[in-house]
Amino acid sequence: xxxxxxxxxxxxxxxxxxxxxxxxxxxxxxxxxxxxxxxxxxxxxxxxxxxxxxxxxxxxxxxxxxxxxxxxxxxxxxxxxxxxxxxxxxxxxxxxxxxxxxxxxxxxxxxxxxxxxxxxxxxxxxxxxxxxxxxxxxxxxxxxxxxxxxxxxxxxxxxxxxxxxxxxxxxxxxxxxxxxxxxxxxxxxxxxxxxxxxxxxxxxxxxxxxxxxxxxxxxxxxxxxxxxxxxxxxxxxxxxxxxxxxxxxxxxxxxxxxxxxxxxxxxxxxxxxxxxxxxxxxxxxxxxxxxxxxxxxxxxxxxxxxxxxxxxxxxxxxxxxxxxxxxxxxxxxxxxxxxxxxxxx
Numbered sequence: 225x226x227x228x229x230x231x232x233x234x235x236x237x238x239x240x241x242x243x244x245x246x247x248x249x250x251x252x253x254x255x256x257x258x259x260x261x262x263x264x265x266x267x268x269x270x271x272x273x274x275x276x277x278x279x280x281x282x283x284x285x286x287x288x289x290x291x292x293x294x295x296x297x298x299x300x301x302x303x304x305x306x307x308x309x310x311x312x313x314x315x316x317x318x319x320x321x322x323x324x325x326x327x328x329x330x331x332x333x334x335x336x337x338x339x340x341x342x343x344x345x346x347x348x349x350x351x352x353x354x355x356x357x358x359x360x361x362x363x364x365x366x367x368x369x370x371x372x373x374x375x376x377x378x379x380x381x382x383x384x385x386x387x388x389x390x391x392x393x394x395x396x397x398x399x400x401x402x403x404x405x406x407x408x409x410x411x412x413x414x415x416x417x418x419x420x421x422x423x424x425x426x427x428x429x430x431x432x433x434x435x436x437x438x439x440x441x442x443x444x445x446x447x448x449x450x451x452x453x454x455x456x457x458x459x460x461x462x463x464x465x466x467x468x469x470x471x472x473x474x475x476x477x478x479x480x481x482x483x484x485x486x487x488x489x490x491x492x493x494x495x496x497x498x499x500x501x502x503x504x505x506x507x508x509x510x511x512x513x514x515x516x517x518x519x520x521x522x523x524x525x526x527x528x529x530x531x532x533x534x535x536x537x538x539x540x541x542x543x544x545x546x547x548x549x550x551x552x553x554x555x556x557x558x559x560x561x562x563x564x565x566x567x568x569x
Contacts, residue, residue: 228552229560232285235306236278239313241265243364247356258353262324262341269338276336279564280319280427281312286557287431287445290549305553307371308434310364311380315427317361318384322391322423324354329399358388372434380430387426394418401485405504409490413454420460421453428452432547444547448540448561455536455565461486462529465517468568480508480516487532488525497523537565 226234244263247256261267264274289305326332327340328347334340342350365384368377397415401407428449432442464479465488479486492499499519502508508516520526540561549557 227556228289229282229286229556232282232305232312233278235309236281236285236312236316237275239309239364240281240316243310243313243317243360244357246360246363255352255356258341258345258349259356261344262335262353262357263320264336267338274336274338278316279560280423281316283424283427283449283557283560284312284315284431285309286553286560287428287449287549288435289553290551290557291432291435291437291441291445291547292550303434303436304371308368308431310367311384311430311434314361314364314384315423315430317357317364318388318391319423321354321357321361322395324350324357326395328354329395368434376433379433383426383430383433387422390418390422392418394420394422402483404485405493407485407490408494409487412485412487412490416454416457417450420457421450424453424456425450428547441547444543448543448547451536451540451543452561452564455533455540458487458529458533458536459565459567461488462526462533463568465520466526480513480520481510483507486529488520488529491528492520492523492525495523499523499525540565 240263241260244256244259247259249256257266261270264270264272264276285305285308288303288308292303292305323335324341327335328342328350332340333343340350341353345353361384362381365381366377368380372380394415394417397411398419401411401415425446426449429442429446432445437445461479461484464484464486480489489503493503494500499516502516502519544558544561548554
């Protein structure tokens, strides 16, 4: 018998394919195939490694099911988590829309080991692929009217669109920070709050809303997702410099060579020591990475980032405890959170 997580993942994949099939029409079949390629279903290298882990839609459905419970004698509306699957699909489609556009903006040739959409079909066509994923995501949200009251559907759509605006804010900050060497730690948190935390907090907020949780509980779920996102990104910054290359699947040199304004870097820049002096001189070469990363660690960059990761991890787990997720879905949500918060890749 499949556990709740596998059942949800199967339902998510089926719903994603159903939503994307809106473009599976005679004149737009090649266009549809561009979307199915990016989603990891078709083309060379298609399969689980190409689709990604579908963490965000899974968190959405786990939040829905775990927040729908009777507590302290309260009357609860019993729902079927399958009724929320179109919202979970919308979340994943928004995530993928952002990835298609990020790949163009970052000039990235590979995504999950395969050529990116813009490399295969050119930037103009890839922009259209991202736009289509964005529109289909919004159509998917409207499918909730088959199972939920109109006011809840509008609230869900509002949360998702606020999230999308936050994503663009975060991306703007990230791109505008490039080539700058006057940034501080205070500049970091708003950027990752938009780029990473906005979507994860939308997952838990929308999930608990569709689980008919009260507003106080919805806020606890939302804050759990937000701080989970912050902790996740700080960990990503640490792994991007000191991670095991065999586990993370990319060179640990890349973040330093690319000049990424990660948390360890910004902390060390504030020290105005040897690392800051080298950073301001210009791009770091692959050959220098070992010495520069050691310099960064000596000046406390790694230790500070690990400390902040722990702070955000404890905040996330505290809000999850406050949300009090119930049942098998609650156990899976806690397990998934702990997995993400202690990852090595």
